[in-house]
Amino acid sequence: MIIHEDELEKRLGLFQKALRDRGIKLTHQRLEIFREIASRIDHPDAEAVYRSVKTRLPTVSLDTVYRTLHLLMDLGLIGTLGDRFTSTRFDPNLKPHHHFLCVRCGLARDFESSELDNLDLPEAAEGFGKVIDNNVVVRGICNDCMRAAETVKPR
Amino acid sequence: MIIHEDELEKRLGLFQKALRDRGIKLTHQRLEIFREIASRIDHPDAEAVYRSVKTRLPTVSLDTVYRTLHLLMDLGLIGTLGDRFTSTRFDPNLKPHHHFLCVRCGLARDFESSELDNLDLPEAAEGFGKVIDNNVVVRGICNDCMRAAETVKPR
């Protein structure tokens, strides 16, 4: 759960600068929430962040944790594990395959590739456990969204 | 949204056989729900499947759609788009990286690899739109879960 001290310092610096640059207030809550997420390598959910921060700031609310995590996402200071959809999307394709995913509209399409099915994984990856398979998610802007972006010129 | 007629037939065959082999009843609802998910390439969520099936079976319930989709998952006849967690998990790592994910306990760990950052993608993938980046998810059983499986022998 621990990252290097100097990596944490670097992340905290980025965070404080991002807030200052945009005139966003630096509250105790935001600092503690950022410190918590930035120092962990286990990809906690909002509830887990809330539980930890609560030991230091007993009156913090879960809502503030959510708002702050979303703020951090908007600022590009954190991301999520996997692409998030509001609901589960199902996939009837039983063959090994990978996905193209439009980050704008959520369009998802399958494609096959035996090269990608059989990637040579770095030792680091293999070291975490016994590998079953791997899935490549290609993120992009789909053709429709590209066309829409070209058509509607900003005024 | 359309797949080949013979691919659909093949999927329907697998489905009916899987139910028969296990003595699971073939209901109208199950057949229509499977037909719907099996014939689409757009990875719909339960609500979208429900809306379509409802036009043919007006009395079907959303709950039945959920139960059936989960049954199909348990039977290995469908999967989901991306690995699903009950809640959103956050990631403070801003460097390009990939993930190891334990399918048993949900442990997630980062690893870096410039090779994987710069994969040579098949034309099929590039054809869907403008690519931004790609993320590799390595699915497996983490070391802790492997040890647990070895320690607790089945009786």
Place this chain on the structure above:
DNA sequence: TCCTAAATAAGAATAGTTCTTATTATTGAA
């Protein structure tokens, strides 16, 4: 055809997340 277990519809319940509102705190200005 009849019987029985399994499956369904309907609606209540739950989990995760977001919204509303009254209160509090940050930050720039005096």
Place this chain on the structure above:
DNA sequence: TTCAATAATAAGAACTATTCTTATTTAGGA
């Protein structure tokens, strides 16, 4: 440092996706 304006917070209501409960219906074997 104090003050004022405005943003941010806590609390709880509300909302969305999903699952559970229960009375009713149905598939499939005898």
